Amino acid sequence: MTIDKTFHPAQIEAHWYPHWETTGAFRPARETAEPFTIVIPPPNVTGSLHIGHALDVTLQDILVRHARLQGKDALWVVGTDHAGIATQMVVERNLGSQGVKRQDMSRAAFIEHVWEWKAQSGGAITGQLRRLGASCDWANERFTMDAGFSKAVSHVFVELYRQGLLYRDKRLVNWDPHFRTAISDLEVETKERHGQFWHLTYPLEDGSDTISVATTRPETMLADMAIAVHPDDARYTALVGKRIRLPITGRLIPIVADEHADPELGSGAVKITPGHDFNDFEVGVRAGIKPADMLNMLDADAKVAQTADGLIPADLIGLDRFEARDTIVALLAEAGALEKVEDRVIQTPYGDRSGVVIEPWLTDQWYVDAQTLAGPALDAVRSGDIRVVPETWKKTWYNWLENIQPWCVSRQLWWGHQIPAWYDEDGQVYVAEDEAAAQAQAGNKRLTRDSDVLDTWFSSALWPFGTLGWPEHGADQALSPAGRGLGEGERGAAEHAPSASDTLTQPSPSRERAEGNSLLSRHYPNDVLISGFDILFFWDARMAMQGLHFMKEKPWKTLYLHGLVRDANGAKMSKSKGNTVDPLGLIEKYGADALRFTLAAMESQGRDIKLDEKRVEGYRNFATKLWNAARFAQGQGIGGSTTLEPPAATLAVNRWILAEAVKTIQALDLAIADLRYDEMANTIYHFVWDTFCDWYLELIKPVLQDEGAEGAGETRAVAGWVLDQILILLHPFMPFITEELWHKLAERDHDIIVAHWPMADARAIDPDAVAEVEWLIRLISEIRSARTELNVPPGARLPLAVNDAGVATAGRLARNLSTLQRLARVAELADQVAPGGAAQIVVDEATFVLPLQGVIDLAAERGRLDKAAAAAEKEAAGLAGRLGNPAFVEKAKPEAVAKAREDHAAKTAEAERLRAALARLG
Structure with a gap:
């Protein structure tokens, strides 16, 4: 039981975490206690612990451990997200190293490979969460593709479809030509790159005049459907309603009036390609062009495809988009339609995983009517039913939900929740939770299942209640997810999905006591959701929308949004900058406790962390x-x-x-x-x-x-x-x-x-005792400070005289003299102080005097203090001048301004301290 001389974090961590987990300490049996619930933002099954995870998980663990200490029935739901595109990419890469392509095998065979990969390599991040000390309920670990959760996903899809809140539509999406799938805005990374602005001349139909437009993507002119000008732009008023003839294709397109065109930008006229630009899509809709009639000039690989009107020349068909760009620019120049080319820095969207340029692409996808679902989520925050911390994020919540667009939930992948929709040979769709139910709707018609899968955010939006056994509410559904409710397209799930007890050698007490629907009824709504602000829209708002819609109650009582972890200079971390921080490396070096405490101490509401x-x-x-x-x-x-x-x-x-x-x-x-x-x-x-x-x-x-x-x-x-x-x-x-x-x-x-x-x-607070000890601490601190500032030798014991001491102070001095002598190096209490220099210290009503004659060189000390104070004042004045210069404050880097402010405060405080020390000498 003796405490070791040296503190070794690694040894302690290696001992205690397995002990807690195997004894069921993370979920003690407390069926009658007040429940407390947090769900972990499920990290990607492909992921590894980064510093953002470490912050997020630390903040959650603090609340969970605190609730457990309060005696609550604390449940911290843990699990991983199947991470559709990321996981498919990892498995495809593994297969590629063996000379095998996904397209060379059946979908079912590929999914088998994914489950095998998950069983062997998919749990790395859960082990890393344990290294951090996360006290999750591992006995009931969930996975967004486990069969029980998959059943909830299918149920939600079908119910939304039946209610008219989920539908199939033709709209623009972010299209990744490498993975050949739609991706979410979160998976798009915008980068600056050097590009060009091509200025083009389009002739009017009758040849009487021309109109100039500019574009960063000249190849899209093959699918132009209009030219837009501002309705108040007098230069073009007479042209609205007329048509121009496109070079190369010869297509006739109208000139329309739309406020999207900026009269101050370029020629004031804008080419409109509604099938390949998000702004142009909206202009096209306002101009009366139906999405089904919008022209699409690219295939899934971003190669030129023939448009519906058949006007693209045959020798352009099949060209890659960038190869086509060069060819089209040459053709435009040859036709005299290329006015000039300007070099520009272009904001360009890239797929964050594929690294290829993303194309806005017009396709048929499944959409959720997010606007209808957003209403209750808006009301819940407005009414205070959902508390948002810090409150400054409420404005962002309102702004996004009030302007929300239809949510594209389909992805063209193999790994994920396959959409529960079947089509007959006439294209009629049948939406049902399984094939048997769809076949019952279709009668004897031959059905083919939709090959798309659902966006991972669709399934993770159900996390607060889908992990608790919804929709069946049964305990075995919640606690034993593997192998139940498999739908077609999930071949291999039962064989490869881990059982809920795989992670423990001993079952959690909670498993043995759970009965009926207690898990869902006791732990929904959750108490707190802790999330990075960067997924406020993608996950947090969608959980609120789905929870309020299906559970008729908010998913959590409080939404806490933390900032980003930046480097020590405040710069955003990135691998390219070489400034990322490995939390596991910090744990190895300093211990998990030190990292956790650092992250907590630096987490200030509304601010990023400079680590x-x-x-x-x-x-x-x-x-x-x-x-x-x-x-x-x-x-x-x-x-x-x-x-x-x-x-x-x-x-x-x-x-x-x-x-x-x-x-x-x-x-x-x-x-x-x-x-x-x-x-x-x-x-x-x-x-x-x-x-x-x-x-x-x-x-x-x-x-x-x-x-x-x-x-x-x-x-x-x-x-x-x-x-x-x-x-x-x-x-x-x-x-x-x-x-x-x-x-x-x-x-x-x-x-x-x-x-x-x-x-x-x-009742344990004794004001008299507190006052006396605080007085003693202040006196000792002041004497120590004076000795240090005046260069009194550490071994010198000085007499202490006191003037104007009241009865209470005199009593305190008498009771604490031995402590003063030991901790302030006071020799004795003196009645009088010899003439000459002395340090004077005021505490409350009394003045304490330390005679310094013969102890230090008073004249030299006065000179030293005066010189040091003047130097500090001069530096503080210089810094004040810089900070008072608008050119510096506005143009310098924020970290430079912050450093100047810190230095100014430090030098000002130093000058004040030195002047006070000088004043003590009299």
């Missing part, structure tokens, strides 16, 4: 400080407390530390309620480091080291109780070190992970 490794190192030092304090306490006969209530205390120092502990509990409770992670961390940090380690342990050393001292037993009991409270309060932030010290300090009948969160009992 500096020095901060992690600093909190590793904090852990070491706690370790050494506990080791010192153990060496002084202090052990774990035997009571939940604070011990009785008579000594002022003990009554003071009990009061400080209670105030810390109160402050921490408020910070947790407000989800102020930085305040949580700072509150416990300062209590441990400053109050307990630096002051309390120093103040009680004489009592502890003298067995006959009055109050020695009381002091050991108080110190042990306070140390226990520290370990419990700190446990959500630093679970490993606290569990280790909890057991090292005493024989326990339970782990700290299921201990009792302290109660803030105000």
Whole structure:
């Protein structure tokens, strides 16, 4: 039970996490307790732990461990997302290394390969979450492609279709020609690249005039369907309604009036290609062009295809889009239709995984009527039914949901939830949860299933209730997902999907007690969702929409949105910049506790985190400080407390530390309620480091080291109780070190992970004791500060005189003289001070005087302080001048301005401190 001399995080972490997991500590049986529920944002099954995950998971784990300590039935739903396009890419790459292409095999065979890959390699990130200390309910781990969850996905699709909220339509999508699928906006990465602006001349139908347009994609002119001009642009008023004849194709297209055209930009006329540009699509619709009639000039590989009117020359058909661009530009130049070419920096969309340029492409896809579903989600935030933290994100929520577009939910992939829709030979669609139900609708007609799969955000939108057994509400549906409700197209799922017990050698108590629909009824709605703001639209809002629609209740009571983790200079992390941070590397170097505490301490609502490794190192030092304090306490006969209530205390120092502990509990409770992670961390940090380690342990050393001292037993009991409270309060932030010290300090009948969160009992606060010890700390601090600033030799013991001391101060001096002598290096109390220089310190009504004649060179010291203060004032003035210059503040990099402000504040404070020291010398 002896605490080791050296703190070794890796050894502790390797011991305690498997212990917690195998003993079911993450989900203790508490069927009558108040429920508390969080669902983890399911990371991609292909993923590995990055620093953003580490932040997100740490913030969740703090709340879950805190709720568990409060005695709640804390459920942290964990699982992974099947990550359709990412997983398909990984498996295709693996097959490619064996010389096999996906197209060379059947869909069913490919899906078998995916399940095999998942079984062998798909759990890397869950192991990494364990390294971080995530106390998830692993016994009931979910996967968005497990059979139970898949059943919920199919049910939602069918119900939305029956209600008229899901339909098939022809619209523009972000098309990835490499993967040959539609992708979401989140999967599009916009990059700047050097390109050109081609200025083209289009002749009027009668040849009487021409009109000029400009484009960054001249190849799309093969599918132009209109020219737009602003309705108020007098230059073109007479041309509206006339037609122009396109070069190359000869197609006649109208000139239309539309506010999309900017009279101040270029010629003021814009070519409109509604089948290949999102803005042009809207212009085309306003001009009366039906999506079904919009021209499409590219195939799925982004090669030129014949348009419906057959006007593209045969020698262009089959050319790659960029090859076609060069050919078309040459043809336009030959026809005299190319006015000029300008070099421009172009904002270009790329597929974040394929790396190819994305094409807006007109296709038939499945859409959800997001506008209808958005209404209740808007109302829930407006009414306060869903609390958003920080509140500044409400405006973004409103703006997006009020202007929401139809949601494209189909993807042209093989891996994913295959759309539950079947077509007969006439193209009639039958939507049903399985083929038998679809066949019953179709009668004897031969059916073919839709080959598309659903967008992964469609399935993850059901996460808060689909993971709890909905729609069947059965416990076995929620807790044993594998092998149930397989639909056609999920061949291999039963054989390859892991059972819920695969991850544990011992079942969780929650599995054995769960009955009926208790899991769903007890844990929906969830309490809190913690999410990065970057998926506010893609996941958070869609969960709200689906939860309110199908459960008739919000999915969570509070939505907490955290910022991004940036590098130490505030720059966004990216592999290309070489400034990414590997959380596993930081854990190896400093321990999981140090990384977790760093992320919590730096998480300030509404701000991004500038992660500096020095901060992690600093909190590793904090852990070491706690370790050494506990080791010192153990060496002084202090052990774990035997009571939940604070011990009785008579000594002022003990009554003071009990009061400080209670105030810390109160402050921490408020910070947790407000989800102020930085305040949580700072509150416990300062209590441990400053109050307990630096002051309390120093103040009680004489009592502890003298067995006959009055109050020695009381002091050991108080110190042990306070140390226990520290370990419990700190446990959500630093679970490993606290569990280790909890057991090292005493024989326990339970782990700290299921201990009792302290109660803030105000009766333990003794104002007189608090006032006296705070006075003592202030006096010692002021004397130490004066000695340091005036270069008093550390070994010099100085007499201390006091003037104007009241009765209370005189009493305090008498009771605490020995402590002053030990900690402030005071020799004795002097009645008078010899003439000459002396340092004067004012605390409350009294002035304390330290004679310095003969101890330091007073003249030299005055000169040193004056020179140093003048130098600091000069630097502060220079920095103030820079900050007062608008050119610097507006044009300099934000990090440079921030650094200048920090330096100005530091130099100003330094100057004030030096002037105060000079004033003390008189």
